[in-house]
Amino acid sequence: MEKRKNIVQYRERLDKTLTSFDLTNDQKLKSLVESQFRSSSLSxxxxxxxxxxxxxxxxxxxxFLDMMRSASADENGGSSTSGTDWKLKQDNEEFRVMYRVGPEGTPYHTLLVEGYVDGPVDVSLCLSWETALYKKWWPQFTIPTFKVIASDCLQKVQTCEQIALVRMKPPWPLSTREAIAHYYLFEYFQDDLIVVLLKSVTESERTNETIDGFNNDVIPEANGVVRIDLVGGYVLQKVTSERSYFRTIANLDIKVDFMPPSLVNFISRQLIGSGFRLYQKVVQNIAFALLFCMFSLIIFLD
Incomplete structure (x- = not known):
C-alpha cells in the first residue's frame, strides 16, 4: 500500500511539472531551449x-511534452485520453505499461511505461542514453526469440545529441528489425527534470546538416533488415538523491500490415514490462556498487 501511494505521488509530481507554465508556454519553452543552446560548447x-x-x-x-501530458492522471486517479483510450497492460506498485492505437490515419502504435528506479538520475540517464549498454538490460528471450544484436552510437553530434543504431531479432515470423534514432537531451533544472527526444532517421530522409547536426553519410544502408520508425522519448525526474522517476512514450511503426493482439501483448508485457524490471535492477546494482566504492575509499583514506 505504501509503495502504491509513493508511485502515485511521483506520478502526480511529474504531471505537475509537465503542466507548469515554463513547459506549456511556447515563448518560455523557446527561451529555455535557447538558453541551453547558448551554453553549448559548440557555440x-x-x-x-x-x-x-x-x-x-x-x-x-x-x-513531445504534449505526448507526455496525454498520459497524465485525471482527477479520479485514472489516465486521461487523447484521441484513442489508453489500455492498461501492466500495473503494479513499481511501474505501469499502457498501449493505444496511434494517431488516426497513421501506421503507428503508442506504448508507454513509467515507474521509479532506485538510483540517482545520472546513473539512470547513463543506462538509457549509452546505447553500448543496452545489451546489459534489454531482455533476451529464447522462446519466443528476441535479442539485441547490435546497439552502437553512430555519431556524437554534441554533448546532448547523438545518432545511434539499435538492431534486434524479433520472434518468428518477423525478420530482423533496426532503428536509427536521433537522441536530443533537454534539461529543466527548476524541477530536476531531464527530457530526451527520440525520432527515427531514414535513408530516404534528406537531412540538413546545419539543422540536424549530421548528414546522411553516417546512416548505413539497411541491408537485409527492416528499418522501423519511431517518434517519442523519455523523461527522468529526481525524487531523492537515490531514487528517480522514469516515463517513456513512443509512437512505433514496426512495419507490419496487421498488428495482432498477441504481438501487442508480447511487446508491452514481455519486452517493455520485463525490460523495465531489468532496467530497475541494473540501475540499482550500479548505484549500490558506486556507494560501496565510495565507502571503501573513505575507509581507506582514514
Missing part, C-alpha cells in the same frame, strides 16, 4: 541556421 548561436534550428527543436520538444 551554436554563431552557426548558420541557428534561428531555424531553435524553432525546430522547440517545436519537437513541445510536441
Amino acid at each position: 551554436e548561436t554563431e552557426l548558420e541556421g541557428y534561428a531555424e534550428k531553435l524553432e525546430v527543436k522547440t517545436a519537437e520538444l513541445s510536441n
